[in-house]
Amino acid sequence: MDFPPGDFLILGCVCPLVIVTPEVSMGRYVIRRILQAIPLLLLVSIFMFALIHLMPGGPDQVIFNPHLSAAARAQMRVRFGLDDPVPIQYLKWLRNALTGDFGFSFTTNLPVLTVLGQRFPATLELFGSALIFALIFAILLGVVAGVRQRSITDYTLTTVSYFGISMPVFLFALFGQYIFAVALHWLPASGITSVGYTLAPFDAFVDGVWHLILPMMVLSILFIAAWSRYLRSTMIDVVKQDYMRTARAKGVSPLGVLMRHAMRNALIPLVTVVTLDFGSIAGGAVITETIFSWPGMGQLFYQSLEARDYPILLAMLTLSAFFVVAFNLLADILYGVLDPRIRYA
Amino acid sequence: MDVSEQLSLSSFDEEIEPFLAETSELVQKRRSQGRIIFDRFMRNYTAVGGAAFLILLFIFCFVGPYIWHVNPNTVNVLHVKETLANPSLTHPFGTDDVGRDQLARAMAGGQVSLIVGLLSMLIGIGIGTLIGALAGFYGGWIDNVLMRITDVVLAVPLYLLLFVLSAAFSDGKPQTVILIIAFFSWTYAARLIRGEFLALKEREFVMAARTIGANNFRLMFRHILPNAAGPIIVNATLLVGANIITESVLSYFGFGVQPPNASWGTMIATGDSFFDVDPWLVFISGLLIFATVLSFNLMGDGLRDALDPYMTER
């Protein structure tokens, strides 16, 4: 395979444009940010690639079965393209990656994307439900605590949030498992379904829900802790503002003041934070999934790490970086859209 | 006697300047700035509690072994009854599956966890301060380059990268773990300090220092940095807690500190397999981690409130 230098020329021309494009309106701002993100992602992928290939025990060593003959080894090297110098390997990888071909998994020999695709729904189910659950709780707690300081809700929130940020997630998972699964027997300890049964659709659904509860709660505690704290401080700031007094002077009921005036202003910064946190979905909840044997992308990562399955690792690292950057951008855009001061600046 | 009569009766000399006697204390006692901050910190009971706990913890981990003379590594497999034991007088924290005394291990593990947390924080803050200061002070292309590097490191989710790195490089020794964790600790500090420098370098005192001939290096570290110290200290305190958590996660999954070196994370890893039989193993080290990180967080928040010049009276 050869590389038309033209590819690089295009890239090389596009990147400087990033600095030159003036910031005039929202559309241009978005384009500018996207253009900035591209070199960032490239750098990230280069960084990851270099890391993996320069690691002791890198791809060279891993796939080699000691029982292979030298000739067979040479063949393997050719097959996996390990003879080329590392930069060329990178460029080949990049070229393929841009078309969606991330290579083949060392362990299962399936295309990487297929493997990822198999695992994604489980992660989405866990992560998505945890986010929604956390959002609801965080808003409730944060708003009430911010409006009524030093109330019971406020103290509950402070306690919960300190718990959430002071305990490692895996400890939560372990304690949760112990209390709810082992000691009380209320919930299943691990897995996404009960293994070894074929259940009727409704039963299967209920079974799935039971299995979802514990990992979802563990995962959401961290989010609840962080978001409710943030929302609480935002609410405290908002409640002090003058326009709240104006609203009351108009005769708006306390509930109306809260919902229409306070929340509208307090939720905008929270949207940014939530979007940013959502961006870590591709990294999956490695720890939670591993402890609960949840067959999602996080568990895949851990297993691939043990097995030194580099194509998958590389693909996951790059894709998660992509998600993070994409959601960063989305957060910026959302903030601009929601806050009229920025939208019409 | 009505008003006008009263007035005409009194003479000028009788009228005294009213309230002359009560002059208020006009010269205020000035407290030094450090004292003000200290007083504000002390008013925050949870923060003081956290700090007190940490002091006790340090004494426990570093002075404790001189009082509790039990070797954390002595294995006692012969007497099976004494393995996986519950807390008792001979073994206040119980024993693990090979009969090692958990109290001694908690102290030894604590030493490792605390040192890892602190040193990785120091290195991380050091690097972060340097990068942030350079980026914020010089601006321009230096700023651009440094921030791009920061963005790259930040773009990948933390644990993924940590796992990969420690799977590759970790040899189970705390020193490597310190370096690995420090590798990721600097990004937030760098951003923070860059922001502070950007704001502070426009202030008049910088201009004044320049006019008396201070060179850039002096400006950055003798003049601007002390003024940015507040957020740095807060961030540093919170970072120790975060690093301790990170270390325990790594050790639990087998990537960080590994046996024979002990840390609270490895203790949990060992205890995990026996969770249903002897939950004490996990509980004790888990609670220690939790309490330590909680104390660092409370102290960090207390410091933030104490250093915040705009905090209103609560």
Add this chain to the structure above:
Amino acid sequence: MGEYLLEVQDLKTYFKVKAGRVRAVDGVSFSVRSGERVGLVGESGCGKSVTALSIMRLLPKPAGEQAGGSILFEDEDLLSMPESNMRQIRGGKIGMIFQDPMTCLNPTMTVGKQISEALRIHLKLSNEGAKARAISLLDQVGIPAAHERISSFPHQFSGGMRQRVMIAMALACNPKLLVADEPTTALDVTVQAQILELINGVCHDFGTAVIMITHDLGVVAGMTDRVVVMYAGKVMETAPTEEIFANPLHPYTLGLLASVPRLDAVRQEQLKTIEGAPPDLLKPPPGCPFMPRCAFARAICKTMPPLTAVSGSMQHQKACWIDVTDPSQQAYAERRRQARAASQQAALAAFAETTTQSGDQATVPDDAEHAEKEG
């Protein structure tokens, strides 16, 4: 309804702070007739804003508390009314505009929505009806292209325009009374006149009574029918506007009027001030609060004088024992002033000596007479 639209009777509003209770309003009484324009004047911290907030029952909780008195609006006591009734009055019968229009409007809601909100609550208009009326209100307050501007956000207006929006919002439901808390203080001088004209015009057209709170005597002169002079939470003097400018009878009012520089004054003459500073409202001294600064003060002033009508005019009331028109009192006051000036010079000279001698950096206030009058 009785003679008055609004009757404030012996209003007391205190604030709880760590050190005790700040007596922001300590026995204020005045009344407003239907359609009348009353000016509430005083220096910063005299309690005029707090009076306004007390009328609307918008005091910051939990610090603010109503410690006594009553406020009769259309013969009902606002202070003892249940909150739900009060909400109907706020915005519906009494409107309020505040000092800083930038922070007083919700930045994330369009101007039209903010005005319609009041209309929907009090007049129960539909969305379209509220929007139509909002457009016509914006028109009335002088905002061009009202039908377009209705969907603009507050930050897209200039300061004067924002205040017009506030006025439209406050008057949307045709209230009987408008409380204006320093509406022009945050605006450019050129815009101030326009806004005042606007308030004047609109309130005249709708028969709205106005309580105009200000520290600017110029505003008072042009905009009010009657003036209430406040100091340290108490009313010092009240009279029809012309009367109070022509014939001020309270030493404080005298001081206020004298401190306004005149165009026909002798050049390079020293500006006249009222010496001293307002008292500490945490522990106010007994008696007349102005006593420490008053040149006419006598021993009798240690008892607070009641607000009594001046002979010859029921409309004009003052809270003072002294008759400032009496030449002997004026002579006394003059001697007092000279004695004070002399001791002030002496104190300054003594202070200058001590600082040059010892080179110390003690923190003593600039104004040495603080030491004499504080308490």
